[in-house]
Amino acid sequence: xxxxxxxxxxxxxxxxxxxxxxxxxxxxxxxxxxxxxxxxxxxxxxxxxxxxxxxxxxxxxxxxxxxxxxxxxxxxxxxxxxxxxxxxxxxxxxxxxxxxxxxxxxxxxxxxxx
Amino acid sequence: xxxxxxxxxxxxxxxxxxxxxxxxxxxxxxxxxxxxxxxxxxxxxxxxxxxxxxxxxxxxxxxxxxxxxxxxxxxxxxxxxxxxxxxxxxxxxxxxxxxxxxxxxxxxxxxxxx
Numbered sequence: 001x002x003x004x005x006x007x008x009x010x011x012x013x014x015x016x017x018x019x020x021x022x023x024x025x026x027x028x029x030x031x032x033x034x035x036x037x038x039x040x041x042x043x044x045x046x047x048x049x050x051x052x053x054x055x056x057x058x059x060x061x062x063x064x065x066x067x068x069x070x071x072x073x074x075x076x077x078x079x080x081x082x083x084x085x086x087x088x089x090x091x092x093x094x095x096x097x098x099x100x101x102x103x104x105x106x107x108x109x110x111x112x113x114x
Numbered sequence: 115x116x117x118x119x120x121x122x123x124x125x126x127x128x129x130x131x132x133x134x135x136x137x138x139x140x141x142x143x144x145x146x147x148x149x150x151x152x153x154x155x156x157x158x159x160x161x162x163x164x165x166x167x168x169x170x171x172x173x174x175x176x177x178x179x180x181x182x183x184x185x186x187x188x189x190x191x192x193x194x195x196x197x198x199x200x201x202x203x204x205x206x207x208x209x210x211x212x213x214x215x216x217x218x219x220x221x222x223x224x225x226x227x228x
Contacts, residue, residue, distance in 0.1 A: 004157075033215060043158075045215035059215070091157050093216075100146050100165075100207040103216060105157035 002027060004106035006092050012112045015084060021077045021109045025094030033095075033103060034067055034077050036088040043091065049075060050097075079111075087113045117141065118202045123223040126196075132189040134222050136202030139183040144206050147178060148216070149187045151198040158201065158218070161187065192226045199223050 005024040013019055025032050034046040045059040049069045060066070064082075069075040079086055089110050093103035119137040126132040138147065148163040162169055162176045164185075169176045175188040189196055201221040205214070 031214070035215070042218040042220070043216065045217075048215060093157075100163065102148060102160045102163055104160055107155075107157045 004092055004094055004104055006090075006106035006109050008109055009107065010110045010112075012114065013082060014114050016081055018078065018080045019082055019111065021079075021090050021111070023075045023077070023092030023094075023106060025073065025075070025092070026104060027073075028096065029094035029104075030072065030097050031095045031101075031103075032069060032075050033093045034075070035091045035093065037091060037108070038088045046077070046090075082111075082113045084113045087111055117145075117204045117217070118219055120200075120202055120219065120222045122220065123225070125225050125227055126189075126192045128194060128226055128228050129191055132192040132196065132224060132226070134187040134189075134200050134202075134224065135184065136187070137184045138202070138204050141182050141204050142206070145204045146207060147176065147182075147185050148203045148205060149174070149176065150201045150203065150216075150218075151196075152201070152221070153195075153198040159198075161200075192224075194226050194228065197224060197226045 007022045030051045032049040035043040037043050047067045048056040064080045067077045089108040091105055091108040093105045095101045095103045146163050146165050149161040150158040152158045162171055162174050164176045178185045199221040201218050203216050
């Protein structure tokens with residue numbers, strides 16, 4: 001079945017470079033979340049999209065982070081001028097909507113900043 | 115901070131039932147109990163959720179106490195592939211914004227042994 005797909009699965013880049021991470025949610029899911037998970041830590045909420053509403057960006061750690069969701073489907077998370085502390089696994093989740101619907105996660109992008 | 119308390123680790127023999135407890139003594143009336151698990155190098159996998167009634171699906175059963183202050187996830191016949199970290203999360207049935215994001219605690223590391 002088609003779950004949440006994220007690409008690339010691994011990304012290694014030099015400090016100061018920009019990176020773009022992609023998330024393909026489950027077809028028909030209107031809600032999309034980005035989280036990040038640092039080594040041995042819990043999930044940190046980054047940003048939330050729901051349909052055509054303005055995204056909730058309250059979890060973005062700095063203005064170097066941005067995300068967009070085109071056509072209500074695919075989402076990209078962009079990190080500009082990467083820093084070593086940005087190294088983490090970036091996870092995307094989608095759900096059919098709001099209410100009590102569970103979120104379904106992709107396997108993440110493991111980002112390593114050298 | 116997570117609103118749940120779980121044992122740090124548990125062992126289970128292959129083929130036996132695994133019973134994972136979770137305390138959520140401050141749960142509100144409109145908060146659901148969700149269970150996820152995370153196998154090494156994969157994204158969190160949704161297992162089951164419930165409000166107050168016991169729930170069962172193809173993966174597991176969820177038993178919630180009458181006062182809703184605790185719950186137990188039951189894997190009826192554990193296999194080696196069930197070795198993972200299991201997370202118990204409480205969350206409102208949200209209708210927008212970051213209140214819908216999941217807050218993962220430390221979870222329980224379940225080791226299924228042959």
